[in-house]
Amino acid sequence: MVANPILYIALPLFTAFLVPLLAKLWKPLVRIIPGLVLAYLAVMSVVLMQQVGPDKPIITMIAGWKAPWGINLVFTSFSGFIASLISILAFFIWLYSFKFKKVEFDDAQKYFILFMLLTAGSIGVVLTGDIFNMFVFVEITSLSAYALTAFYKGRDGAEAAFKFLLIGSFSSIMLLLGITILYAYTGTLNMAQLAMLMPQVPMHAKIVSFLLFFVALGIEAEMFPLNGWAPDAYSQAPGPIAASFAGILAKAGIYALIRVSYTIFDLGNDGGFELLLVMGLITMVVSELVAMRQENLRRMLAYSSMGQMGLIMIAFGLGTKEGIYAGLFIMFNHAVIKSLLFLASAYLVYYTSRKKISDLDGFGKLLPLTSLLFGLGAFAIVGLPPFSGFWSKLSLLIATADNHMEFVLATILAVSVIEIIYYFRVLGRLYFRKANTEIKVRKPTWNSVVTMISLAIVIIAVGLHPDLITGLLHNAANTLADKAGYIQKIIPDLFSQTLN
């Protein structure tokens, strides 16, 4: 098979332009072709992950110009891991949603176009080696996310989308300003060359542009207090889209934030990581406290998702290899587990317009499989053994203990208790309350059952055999920590010039 990282972007774009024509040919193609493309990309991820190693990233030129003259895609053990995660998850979300009832033909066309572009944009953010190109992909990702938020026509959806649009546009402007400053001071847009030239940039310009990046990407990565868009967007978007916001969109946002803070600015000595750590702590504590008070299931999951993003920021804010490892592990788990929770919850609240937790009484008997899978996801996300969430939380706790940050460690543990309280409150309603006899339930379709069970198998398998994934995570963590290696692999000529 042809395995070239450029196909991650080229194929979904091709499909997105092709789908309107396919609709005129034979309508089911609108659902089938995107799935085939995503399946191809998922398989390609596995192939590429076997080729890539810590010392041999796959660097793809575009238009035949080497970096820094042209744009390039950099598939390393780190970026490749996230890109593979996104592409495989995207396939599962397609599998879940291709028969989703509310998606009729006309809408299905729009839905799959937007979903393909959301995926392509997110993978583009992760793989690109050029900072302006990253901006373009952030735009593609956010625009498709706005439109998907308002997918179910109605006032609430439009309001959520409009809110998201306003905050997102603000983020875009900040990002563009930050890029402008960097370009004005260094004369390049290539990330590796930027990283190399960064010591020449005066400190005040560095700080201003870092803060602009931090705010802009913090919005995408759901950092408090910039995450006002998230609860509305998560609760108004269709179920599978909420799952892809958690698993795909937020992952691309946090990746960009990490790439910028670790590789380009490398603020390890100037307090940049402490900023990440503190913001992560605040995000986690506030989100989890708010999550406890939610009565809407989707909103509760959204706040829990932000809490997890806070946890990831804490892990990367430690600035050590163990921290990076833990952060990547949580990213993986969050993508898989939160997707499962959102996908299962879409059936739990199918017929209730307000999606209230109090309407879930006795669903354990009405929808046994969905409730069981939701429960499994809840156990995994709070970090109970033997599920995969346990190992990621444990590795984070060990990493904080190694850094002698007892306060952070204690806070994470305390917040975990809060998490347990609000997830178990839902489980208690599912299993220990009498069902309302008049309630209508929607049985999950076979394809969504397959999706949810596959995700559950991943959670249990990684929980029982964490070595399935730890090798990949260690490679990824080492690659991110090796900044000089990144520069040297991408612009070897310029790198050796500076050494002489």
Add this chain to the structure above:
Amino acid sequence: MRKLVIISLLLVLGYYLLDTFAGAEFGKDRKVLSNYYLEKSPSELQVANAVTAIVVNFRGFDTLGEVTVLFLAATGMGTILLRRRSKHTGLNPQRTSPEASKIVQAAGKLLFPAIMILGAYVFIHGHLTPGGGFQGGAIIATGFLLLLISYRQFKVEHKYVTWIESLAGLTFVSIGLLGIVLGPHNSFLENFLNVGTLNELTSGGVIALVYIAVGFKVAAELTGILDTLVNIRETGDID
């Protein structure tokens, strides 16, 4: 009080931004990227307009992204925009506006073909003269805008808009993919055709073809967006 805090915060932010931008020497010759582009555009690509060479070739990937952004804007527009019915008449405000005068209508009809030709000229000659696909496409869309505002019953056929934008997008990506197969470095969006001679219409290889596709795509999308804005369909749920 709250306003005072906001204003002072904005002033602080403004000061630091001003300070940073004042410190950057804009226009300073860094001899890094610009000279390379200026040198390579005429010599290797045979493209007289260096801006086009940068937009379509050196940074063609960004352009593909921007075209996609426009495509998304056109696709997502209808989902986000809802229009309230007027409480008194129950009609859209736009429908109650009077018909444009005969002078506007006649002039619109007269100008329309000229605008089309100008737009096509701008994007076909994108690699030779200032302008290109985005500019040419925008010019063509203004032609349709003229018809939309002068004739209330004028409707853009969405069927054709969809065909044009899809085919143009497919052309762009296909040219890119052909670069992987046929290009000398096997990379996406790479030139694989004969670059010809500088300053001739057939110079620049795929650059001219890509810009023509971009021209069609931008024209179709902007026209679609204008039409959507003029005739926002009423969907349920409006109270």
